[in-house]
Structure formats: C-alpha cells, structure tokens
Amino acid sequence: AAFVAAFLVLLIFILALFDQTGSQKQFFQRKSYEARLFASDAKFVGTVENSLEKNAQIFILPIFGFPEILGDNYDGLRIYIHSQNLHLSYPAIANRGAHLWQEKIKNLPFKNFIAELKKAGFTGVIIDRRHYAEFNKDGWNKLRSLEKDFKKLHKEQISSPDFNWIFFKI
DSSP states (O other): OOHHHHHHHHHHHHHHHHHHHHHHHEEEEEEEEHHHHHHHHHHHHHHHHHHOOOOOOEEESSOOOEESSSTOOOOOHHHHOOOOEEEEOSSEETSSSSHHHHHHHHTTTTTHHHHOOOOOOEEEEEEHHHHEEEEOTTTTHHHHHHHHHHHHHHOOOOOOOOOOOEEEEO
C-alpha cells in the first residue's frame, strides 16, 4: 500500500510538472523568442547610446507612471536594463513630479511638446511602437502621426532589429 501511494504521488508530481511547464517544444520556442527579443533590445540600446553623448536624457513614449498604471506592460524597463549611461524618463513614479510633468506635456501640440522636452534637457525620444499599436484602437493612428512628425523634425532614426522600438533625436 505504501508503494502504491508513493507511486501515485510521484505520478501526480510528474503530471503537475508537465502541466506547469508545457511541452518542451513550447518551452524552447518561448525561450528562443525571449532570447531574440533580448538581443534585439540590447543592439538597439547600444546603437542609441553610441549615437549620443554620455548621460543623454531620453524621453520614452507612451507615458506611464510606475508602478501599477493601467495599460503599462513594463516594456520600458527593457530599455533601462540594457542602458549603460542613458537617463530615461521611464520609470517615473506615478503621481509624483516627473510623472505629472509628463502627463502635462503629452497632449501639447507637437512643436510645443518638443520645445518642452528640449527645455528639460532631453536629446531624444524612444517610442514603443508595439505598445501604441496594442494600447487602444486609436493607438495605431497616434503612432503614425508621431512618426510622421518626428521624421519632419529629424529625418534620421534608429529602429530596433525587431521594429518594436524607434528612436529620434530632437
């Protein structure tokens, strides 16, 4: 009886393990995707850093307070993780000075928005393209409008290898 009980516990453990980890194929496909995403982000941030002076200030769009603001998937932290010497606008603590200032300027006309960023010492903007496209139904149109405005301002841009991020100097 003890042997049967031990066998059943082992069988349940093995089944639970497979239930939690999924198939090996899914596990390694996900791991491969994450590795490609990590490499793409690292290359992008390195290229941005090499195009700027050390300790440059970069504004990240869209704007979210940190932590726990509805809609934030924390992707902005991926830029932070890879950065060696950039000063980023994200994460800004929700409902504190930096975040409230970002909320204040985000809906200004584009030229005024850029003027405020420059006045605050920012030298570039990184846009999370995927987040704009997924955030709401108008996000795609907002993204296209932003990219068009930035291209008028400065033709050069840096895109991540996976096209999730785009950088514009201001």
